[in-house]
Amino acid sequence: xxxxxxxxxxxxxxxxxxxxxxxxxxxxxxxxxxxxxxxxxxxxxxxxxxxxxxxxxxxxxxxxxxxxxxxxxxxxxxxxxxxxxxxxxxxxxxxxxxxxxxxxxxxxxxxxxxx
Amino acid sequence: xxxxxxxxxxxxxxxxxxxxxxxxxxxxxxxxxxxxxxxxxxxxxxxxxxxxxxxxxxxxxxxxxxxxxxxxxxxxxxxxxxxxxxxxxxxxxxxxxxxxxxxxxxxxxxxxxxxxx
Numbered sequence: 424x425x426x427x428x429x430x431x432x433x434x435x436x437x438x439x440x441x442x443x444x445x446x447x448x449x450x451x452x453x454x455x456x457x458x459x460x461x462x463x464x465x466x467x468x469x470x471x472x473x474x475x476x477x478x479x480x481x482x483x484x485x486x487x488x489x490x491x492x493x494x495x496x497x498x499x500x501x502x503x504x505x506x507x508x509x510x511x512x513x514x515x516x517x518x519x520x521x522x523x524x525x526x527x528x529x530x531x532x533x534x535x536x537x538x
Numbered sequence: 539x540x541x542x543x544x545x546x547x548x549x550x551x552x553x554x555x556x557x558x559x560x561x562x563x564x565x566x567x568x569x570x571x572x573x574x575x576x577x578x579x580x581x582x583x584x585x586x587x588x589x590x591x592x593x594x595x596x597x598x599x600x601x602x603x604x605x606x607x608x609x610x611x612x613x614x615x616x617x618x619x620x621x622x623x624x625x626x627x628x629x630x631x632x633x634x635x636x637x638x639x640x641x642x643x644x645x646x647x648x649x650x651x652x653x654x655x
Contacts, residue, residue, distance in 0.1 A: 456641065466627060468646035475641070514581065523594055524569055524635060526644060528581040 425450045425517050429529035436505045437537050443490075444500045444532055446515030454520040457491065459500045462512040462531070471513070474498065476520075502534075510536045540564075542647035544630050550653045556618040559650045562611055563632030571631040571644060572605055572615050581629070587613065588635055620654045627651050 426449045436442035448457070459471040474482045474491050481489050486506075490499045502509055515529040543562040551557055563570050571586040574597075585595040587607045598605070602621070607613040617624055631644040 466649050466651075468629065468631075470643060473641070473643075524588075524633065524642075524644075525571065525583040525586060525594055525597075526573075526581075527583075530580040 425452070425455075425519070425527045427515050427517050427527055427529040429515055429532050431532050432530070433533045433535070435535040435537055436502070438505055438507060440505055441501060441503045442505055442534065444502070444513050444515075444534070446498045446500070446529055448496050448498065448515070448517050450496070450517065452519055456518045456520065457489075457498045458516040458518070458526070459487070459489070460514040460516060460528075461509075462514065463508075463510070468514075472500065505536050507536050507538060510534055542630055542632050542645055544628075544647040544650050546650060547648065548651045548653075550655065551620055552655050553621055554619045555654075556616065557620045557624075557652060557654075559615040559628050559630075559652070561613045561615070561630030561647060563613070563630070564645055565611070567632035567634050567645075568610065569633045569635040569642070569644075570607060570613050571629075571633075572613070573629040573631065573646075575627040575629065575649070576625075584615070584628075617652075620652075622654045625652055625654050 428447045455476045457474045461469045472484045486503045488501045512531045514531045517527045545560045569588045572584040575581045584597045585605045590607045605615045627649045629649045630647045633642045633644045
């Protein structure tokens with residue numbers, strides 16, 4: 424079974440600074456998807472960014488980018504120019520390609536953005 | 539598009555009572571997922587359906603939990619009898635699963651916060 428680990432339960436960053444959230448995972452599959460989800464206090468789950476394992480190029484979405492290290496099974500999220508609206512819980516998630524569609528989530532990390 | 543609709547948004551009940559949570563997926567989507575979020579266990583899949591058929595129910599905790607999808611536009615998650623440890627946020631999500639493969643995003647509803655006293 425696949426597992427996702429987020430070892431840092433909380434982090435804080437100053438507004439306009441850069442922060443990196445870490446995630447590791449375990450799988451025996453060679454092809455899969457990895458995701459970062461954001462959950463603000465409204466508790467709505469919002470997809471931030473997606474990475475496909477067969478792609479070597481790291482995904483980027485505006486101020487959000489990932490560092491995907493397949494051999495190390497590491498998937499970190501970098502938030503540049505942090506904004507107050509980035510404050511939320513962030514979840515790393517895994518999904519197989521083919522087979523089960525279920526998302527396997529890490530325990531999450533609370534990000535605080537200080538003005 | 540209205541997105542995934544869940545009702546109620548909040549539910550407070552007493553131990554032993556039956557609880558029914560409801561979900562309306564995005565129109566046209568053919569996969570529906572029920573997730574539970576607790577402080578202790580985080581977010582975990584309970585069950586998911588494809589074309590109204592349960593595909594993976596390995597996350598359903600025990601016989602007190604049951605889920606149905608009578609048609610493509612409605613699903614229920616029922617807990618009977620409820621217990622305090624069932625207190626959690628329950629999310630429903632839907633996606634368009636393509637038999638040809640490829641990525642299909644799961645869209646989450648706003649969740650139902652259940653409190654069992």
